[in-house]
Amino acid sequence: MFMVLGLLASVPAQKNKPSARDRPVEMTARGGLTVDLKRNLGLAKGDVVIRRDDVLVCCDEAEAKYAGDKVERITCRGRVVILRPDGTSASADVAIFEAVRDKLELKGRARVQGRGTDLSGDQIIYDVARDQLEVVGSRSRFKFVPGDMGPPAPLRPCPPPDPPRAEATSKPTAAQRPAPGSAPESKAK
Template structure:
């Protein structure tokens, strides 16, 4: 067990990214987290933040006396906030008012995208308010379930007594309090991209020519470079590492679109050889064409959130996918054609331009997979 008065975990930002009904810009904002104390138990995967805990990211606000995080490996499973009361606030997409909820305990289910307010629970949005012993708010479907004695009222106007994120001990400006600003992933990726070394002009002719990492500068205005999978095929990885999870296999001669390159890896679009898992309640149908019903719904390498499960990306509401099979609460899908996957660059043979043969092979692969371009 380790106690500390500072934050060092960049993966903490994963807690706030999957909020399904928040403004889409939330996930692109830095997360500012403040607390008086943090306790980390690496053996059990628990992180406990105590004392005037404040979380801010985009439209999201959380105020609590204590927040505890539960991890499976490096993947967040759930979070529990406690206070008197703990308060949660978020602006849903296309809505003029925030959803503001409170309870002595607030549970955030990372997998189901559900927030549950427990004991003295209250939720309001605009002029409407509801209270009960337990309120379950499904962020993906924008629905609520209320248990216990229920009261529905018109919410009062803001007053000094309302839980509007100005509670005692949280409006203070105390520079001694530990705090961290977590930058969104895309900012870090942009930084990494801008600092990469230039291509080696002495490259052997047998090595494939890497396309630009800027899609707009690839072949013409297509935003991709046509290519074929080389001899021996190619394993598809969850990230740019041979040690990362293998989530598919491409065969020799399969056509692909190369959309980026990074450190000996190509990011490709392909309709063949790749299948991923998604929590079943967020996809319609059990076979054939389905549709994603939530925003920022995570895709995983295996049908679980255990240590061997790797997040490979996310999809938003309305995205069409092909459902391959159902296993328990999970569904295996073929993601949309513009979803990028990583393969070793040495396994791919880029072309100078999209020849008639390549275009024909690409269209044939789309027909075989049932995926539309």
């Protein structure tokens, strides 16, 4: 199921390159992961990080609806950031990838930056198959800077995965132990 989560920001298939479904994906979440096998639903909460060789997605929570081994819909909510190795980035309050339509929809303070362009609006729809962007809403903006192929302005960095927790096995030091023959301290209220 998590193999398909990387489809969130897929690009049109290139010759001799495995499809998004064939490449490994890693997902971490500080608040935990839940898979509901009866409802075909996967949930991740708390600083979600989804990594694949060609995309990094960060959000506060993610939900994946799937059928068998195929994704139907992936929804990321809260401080969504999508980063690609070529420097292209996207951000929004909500990102929805619909596999059947092969479209990525960014909602709420939507922005896509890269290769000299900066698009923003209430909603941005990316048609993956046609490699076409549409900015929707009353406040849409497009900025192009000729010759500017540098990276876009930095977005919030993705949180690193939690390090493994070490078990507390240390014994109290001599200074922390009560002196022999003394009464243990009582907690007075």
